[in-house]
Structures are given as C-alpha cells and as structure tokens.
Amino acid sequence: MKLLEVDNLHTQFPTDRGTVRAVDGVDLDIEPGEIVGLVGESGSGKSVLSESIVGILEEPGEIVEGDVRFRSLDTVRTLADAFPDHVVDLTDHPEFDGAAAPELDEEVLTPEDFVFVEEWVGDGPDSEIAAGYVDLTRAPESAMATIRGGDVAMVFQDPMNSMNPTISVGEQIAETVRLHQDVGESVSLPAEVKRKILGSAKNSAAWRRAIEMLEAVEIPEPEARAADYPHEFSGGMRQRAMIAMALSCEPDLLVADEPTTALDVTIQAQILEELEGLKDEFDTAILMITHDLAVVAETCDRVNVMYAGEVVERADADELFTNPQHPYTQGLIASTPRLDDPDAEVEAIPGNVPDLVDIPYACHFAPRCPEAKRECFEVDPDFRDVGEAGVEHQAACLRRGPEEERL
Ligand SMILES: Nc1ncnc2c1ncn2[C@@H]1O[C@H](COP(=O)(O)OP(=O)(O)OP(=O)(O)O)[C@@H](O)[C@H]1O
Numbered sequence: 001m002k003l004l005e006v007d008n009l010h011t012q013f014p015t016d017r018g019t020v021r022a023v024d025g026v027d028l029d030i031e032p033g034e035i036v037g038l039v040g041e042s043g044s045g046k047s048v049l050s051e052s053i054v055g056i057l058e059e060p061g062e063i064v065e066g067d068v069r070f071r072s073l074d075t076v077r078t079l080a081d082a083f084p085d086h087v088v089d090l091t092d093h094p095e096f097d098g099a100a101a102p103e104l105d106e107e108v109l110t111p112e113d114f115v116f117v118e119e120w121v122g123d124g125p126d127s128e129i130a131a132g133y134v135d136l137t138r139a140p141e142s143a144m145a146t147i148r149g150g151d152v153a154m155v156f157q158d159p160m161n162s163m164n165p166t167i168s169v170g171e172q173i174a175e176t177v178r179l180h181q182d183v184g185e186s187v188s189l190p191a192e193v194k195r196k197i198l199g200s201a202k203n204s205a206a207w208r209r210a211i212e213m214l215e216a217v218e219i220p221e222p223e224a225r226a227a228d229y230p231h232e233f234s235g236g237m238r239q240r241a242m243i244a245m246a247l248s249c250e251p252d253l254l255v256a257d258e259p260t261t262a263l264d265v266t267i268q269a270q271i272l273e274e275l276e277g278l279k280d281e282f283d284t285a286i287l288m289i290t291h292d293l294a295v296v297a298e299t300c301d302r303v304n305v306m307y308a309g310e311v312v313e314r315a316d317a318d319e320l321f322t323n324p325q326h327p328y329t330q331g332l333i334a335s336t337p338r339l340d341d342p343d344a345e346v347e348a349i350p351g352n353v354p355d356l357v358d359i360p361y362a363c364h365f366a367p368r369c370p371e372a373k374r375e376c377f378e379v380d381p382d383f384r385d386v387g388e389a390g391v392e393h394q395a396a397c398l399r400r401g402p403e404e405e406r407l
C-alpha cells in the first residue's frame with residue numbers, strides 16, 4: 001500500500017505574463033518508510049510540487065487539477081473524528097474503483113469532503129476505520145495545519161526561516177511535540193491551556209522528548225544546548241535541530257526540500273547519514289528534493305527526475321544511475337562532476353529550463369535535446385517501460401521504450 005499518491009497534479013500561478021504551469025500533470029508515489037528522490041535543475045517545479053503536497057503554496061499559486069492521497073491511518077482517523085461532516089464512506093459506493101474518488105456522483109461527494117474511508121473493522125458503534133485516505137488537495141487549511149508537523153513534517157534549506165529566533169531550540173521542539181501529540185500530561189485540555197500550564201516546565205515529558213530528539217540527531221550536550229537560541233547554533237547544528245523538530249512527532253512522511261544544500265560537504269554527508277538512520281528508527285518515508293544527483297545517489301531508494309513541470313523518468317536509484325534513459329537524465333548525469341573521478345569530463349546541458357508560461361512544444365525538453373526530431377515538438381511523450389524485463393523503470397520520451405513504439 002502506498003503512503004502517498006500524487007495523481008495528475010497541476011499547480012499554476014496566474015501572472016501578468018500568463019499562467020505559469022509549475023507542476024503540469026505529475027504522478028508520484030511513496031511507500032511507507034522509503035526515501036524517494038525528486039531531482040531536476042533549478043526552476044523545474046520541485047519546490048512547487050512539495051509545497052502543493054503539504055499545502056503551503058504561495059499566492060497566487062493554485063492546484064487546478066489532480067489529487068494527493070495520503071494514507072496515514074492515524075491521520076485518517078483523527079480527521080474523520082474532527083471533521084465528521086467531510087467524510088465520504090467509500091464502502092457505501094461499490095462503483096468506487098479504489099483511485100478516482102472525484103469521479104463519484106456529486107450527490108455523494110461535495111467539494112468540502114476530504115476524508116475517504118475504504119474499510120472498517122468491527123460493527124456498529126465499535127467500528128473503526130481500517131483503511132482510507134485524506135486528499136490533501138481538498139483538505140481545508142485547518143486540517144492541513146493538524147497534519148503538518150504531525151504526520152507530515154518538513155525540512156527546508158534554511159532552518160533560520162522556519163525557526164523562531166526568540167524561543168530556545170529545545171522549547172520549539174517541545175512545543176511541536178505538545179501541539180501534535182498527547183504527551184501524557186493533562187491530555188484532555190485544549191492545546192493552548194496545556195501550553196500555559198506546562199510552559200517551559202523543564203521536567204515535562206515534551207521537554208524530555210526535545211532533549212532525546214536533539215540527542216538522536218547528535219547534538220553534543222543536548223541538555224545544555226536545548227536552552228540555546230537558534231542563532232547560537234552553527235548552520236549544521238541548526239539543520240540537525242530542524243530535523244529533530246520535524247521527526248519529534250514520528251511523522252509518516254518527511255518532505256525535505258534541499259535539506260543540506262547550504263552546508264559544506266562533510267556536514268552534508270553527516271546529516272544525510274543521520275536522516276537515513278532516523279528514517280529506519282521511526283519508519284518515516286522521505287521525499288528528498290534536491291538538484292544534487294550525488295545526494296540522490298547517496299540516499300534514495302527510488303528517484304523521480306523532473307523537468308519543466310513534468311516528471312520525465314522514474315526508477316530505482318541504482319537502475320537510474322546505471323541505465324539512465326531519458327535524454328534529460330543522461331544530460332543531467334553527464335553534467336555532474338563525479339566524486340570518484342574528478343578528472344572525468346563534465347558536459348553541461350546546453351540551453352536553459354524554459355519559462356513555464358505556455359510552453360509551445362509537446363516534449364518540454366525537445367529544444368535542448370540532442371536526439372529530438374520534429375515529432376518530439378508535436379506529440380506528447382507517454383510514459384514507457386524502458387528497463388530490462390521485470391525492472392520498474394519508466395521514461396517519457398518518444399525515442400525510448402519498446403522497439404516497435406520508438407520514434
Ligand atoms: N509565487 C510564484 N509566482 C509565480 N511563479 C512562481 C512562483 N513560485 C514559483 N514560481 C515558478 O514556478 C517554477 C518552478 O519553481 P520551483 O521553485 O518549484 O523550482 P525548483 O525546481 O524548486 O528550483 P530550485 O532548484 O531552484 O529550488 C519556476 O518557473 C518559478 O518561477
């Protein structure tokens with residue numbers, strides 16, 4: 001069962017210049033506990049895709065089509081309790097085919113519905129949801145706020161922007177824990193009351209959890225450092241603290257957008273290693289967004305290559321690097337300096353990522369592609385199997401795939 005299914009997602013920004021199609025029909029899956037890479041040049045739409053998933057799109061960005069199904073049972077149960085009027089019981093609708101909920105009858109599905117139940121356990125008043133999903137594209141901000149920092153957490157390039165400079169690092173982590181988890185203290189009280197009572201009580205369970213988490217990301221002397229403010233941490237330590245905060249609620253999914261880009265190579269490697277360790281410990285799936293192929297090669301189980309608003313290739317990481325198929329992926333790999341062979345020739349992909357307003361040709365990469373033919377500008381490339389038999393590997397290129405289909 002997938003943890004996250006991004007299905008035909010379209011995100012656009014209406015601007016004076018026209019509509020920016022930053023995410024233009026993306027499909028992407030993540031299984032529980034796996035690290036999935038999203039890689040591509042600057043401006044290809046990686047951040048907009050991740051912001052669409054977690055519901056933090058900047059104005060005037062808008063998801064105009066598609067679904068994002070999040071199958072965290074915990075989230076489904078919590079939100080079904082909190083928003084009983086927005087639940088659709090799909091088990092009442094045998095016509096439901098397991099994927100396309102919006103194709104349901106409008107009498108069944110209102111625009112406000114966003115929790116979908118697919119299976120129950122038990123009968124009558126004792127029944128409980130056994131399977132289902134929350135559609136993150138349909139969930140209101142009040143629900144997204146519950147999900148973010150709880151079952152879905154985020155880490156960004158610059159933690160300074162997402163940490164409060166006036167609150168100690170430990171207190172910020174404790175705060176996250178209190179907001180999203182019952183830590184056994186006055187559990188029945190509303191969050192703001194709880195916070196007042198607990199304040200920065202240094203012996204509270206949330207505070208102890210914060211210290212544990214700082215220890216988990218290998219901050220030395222975590223007990224002392226927890227009282228420090230973000231500016232008292234080095235860049236690498238801040239990023240670790242950010243990861244500690246993100247993982248403090250043991251999320252099912254961590255969205256990490258260029259989590260190590262601002263750091264020097266040694267620290268970068270340490271933090272990536274730590275993320276992998278924490279992933280195993282908490283069984284958290286990670287969407288790893290980066291323009292750095294070395295990061296992907298180092299950490300990811302599977303990879304999606306994104307170009308100009310579209311995913312153009314996906315495969316297991318090993319397969320992608322040993323047998324890249326899409327001319328864009330091949331160009332990307334050829335343009336990356338090799339750590340194991342620094343003298344090897346590096347060749348930049350000619351040209352630039354196009355402006356994502358009204359791209360007038362079918363394959364977005366065609367104008368930069370050494371193999372493009374006239375048809376590439378005219379015919380939308382479909383996803384084709386491009387690996388050996390039995391290997392999961394697809395690319396969207398007319399000039400690839402089974403011989404009889406290849407241009
Ligand atoms: N607020 C906005 N208004 C208009 N266009 C935007 C806005 N935010 C992003 N875009 C456009 O969306 C496209 C994708 O940007 P995005 O930041 O997702 O790229 P990226 O792949 O994350 O690049 P980088 O590697 O530099 O982070 C770009 O063309 C960008 O100009």
Ligand code: NI
Pocket residue numbers: 046047048257
């Ligand atoms: Ni980005």
